[in-house]
Amino acid sequence: MKKISYQALLAKQAKDRQIFVFKAKPKDILSFSEIDRIGRNEDGSLKGFQRHQVAPHIKEIASYLETEEAILPNAIILAFIDGLEIESTDNNLARVTISYDEKKKPGFVVDGQQRLSAFSTIEKSNFEVFVSALLCKNIDELKQQFILINSTRPLPKTLIYELLPSVDGLPEKYTTRKFAAKIVSELNHRSDSSIHGQIKQHTSSTGNISDTAMQKLISNSASDGAIRSFIKYENREELAFEMVNNFFSALIEVFGPEWNGMNPRESRLRHGAGLVAMGFIMDMIHSITNETTTKSFVPYLKLLQHDTHWTSGTWYFSDQDIREWNKIQNVSADIDTLTRYLRKKLKESIQKSKVDLRQ
Numbered sequence: 001m002k003k004i005s006y007q008a009l010l011a012k013q014a015k016d017r018q019i020f021v022f023k024a025k026p027k028d029i030l031s032f033s034e035i036d037r038i039g040r041n042e043d044g045s046l047k048g049f050q051r052h053q054v055a056p057h058i059k060e061i062a063s064y065l066e067t068e069e070a071i072l073p074n075a076i077i078l079a080f081i082d083g084l085e086i087e088s089t090d091n092n093l094a095r096v097t098i099s100y101d102e103k104k105k106p107g108f109v110v111d112g113q114q115r116l117s118a119f120s121t122i123e124k125s126n127f128e129v130f131v132s133a134l135l136c137k138n139i140d141e142l143k144q145q146f147i148l149i150n151s152t153r154p155l156p157k158t159l160i161y162e163l164l165p166s167v168d169g170l171p172e173k174y175t176t177r178k179f180a181a182k183i184v185s186e187l188n189h190r191s192d193s194s195i196h197g198q199i200k201q202h203t204s205s206t207g208n209i210s211d212t213a214m215q216k217l218i219s220n221s222a223s224d225g226a227i228r229s230f231i232k233y234e235n236r237e238e239l240a241f242e243m244v245n246n247f248f249s250a251l252i253e254v255f256g257p258e259w260n261g262m263n264p265r266e267s268r269l270r271h272g273a274g275l276v277a278m279g280f281i282m283d284m285i286h287s288i289t290n291e292t293t294t295k296s297f298v299p300y301l302k303l304l305q306h307d308t309h310w311t312s313g314t315w316y317f318s319d320q321d322i323r324e325w326n327k328i329q330n331v332s333a334d335i336d337t338l339t340r341y342l343r344k345k346l347k348e349s350i351q352k353s354k355v356d357l358r359q
Contacts, residue, residue, distance in 0.1 A: 026119035033107030076112035217279030225283035250297035272330035303349035
């Protein structure tokens with residue numbers, strides 16, 4: 001086990017939180033700190049939290065750092081769970097000792113991973129950077145701090161949303177999205193999901209369904225739709241997953257040619273506007289049948305087949321609003337227009353149908 005010590009300056013901030021600043025060489029920081037990039041284990045569970053490397057950005061930073069005039073006043077932010085001893089001295093000064101080895105690095109990079117990655121590609125042995133560090137109780141608190149510290153910076157929303165289900169203690173603006181983020185993650189990573197691997201997330205770049213559109217679909221339903229009726233139950237997440245999963249299973253059965261192998265540019269059914277609008281249709285059908293099975297959704301979706309134009313044709317929203325199939329955009333006005341149209345057509349088709357669709 002190796003040890004490295006630094007003179008640090010302590011700061012008084014939140015109660016029972018230890019915050020300190022010291023200077024260190026980047027190569028030393030990398031020796032006792034992990035850049036724990038987000039990914040998935042073999043069982044689909046989430047691991048890590050940092051965004052992936054951005055090679056062009058790292059190259060730009062490295063090119064600058066190689067110059068004689070290079071400076072880097074912004075501090076690298078680290079978090080520690082263990083492996084740290086803090087010995088206070090006078091005037092808010094302290095001696096910080098870090099214990100580490102190659103297999104167990106106690107530090108985690110919260111902010112500054114691209115800068116550290118740039119240093120790993122160049123030779124600048126005498127260059128020092130500032131480090132701001134905090135001590136966390138566990139990995140959950142560390143992830144919480146990662147989200148809060150980075151929330152005012154241009155951190156990818158896909159990364160934030162994918163982390164939300166695994167983090168507790170966040171402000172309400174995050175926790176209200178946590179339920180939807182959890183269901184989206186389940187839909188994308190459970191093997192029994194009808195849209196397994198089809199949602200584009202930070203750890204699933206091959207998918208082409210928008211995770212934000214799927215979250216909006218679920219949030220809308222949880223706020224004032226079918227999923228709202230599940231909130232009172234302890235197994236609400238499983239009930240919500242089951243309904244959305246079965247709805248998409250029915251959707252794929254009915255609209256297979258407009259879904260399978262398509263991307264959002266080729267089919268407005270996979271487009272954000274189509275997904276959110278169809279979420280309202282899911283709620284409408286559930287309000288009629290009070291069922292959540294694939295079988296209960298199929299006959300109602302079939303009623304919409306001849307009135308939808310996901311991949312070709314023209315949408316006749318009104319005499320004043322006639323559009324080519326691909327002119328629907330992922331904006332609130334177009335989503336509202338498409339939703340009203342689909343609801344109206346479904347209601348008209350139900351009234352014309354002489355068959356009890358609930359049988």
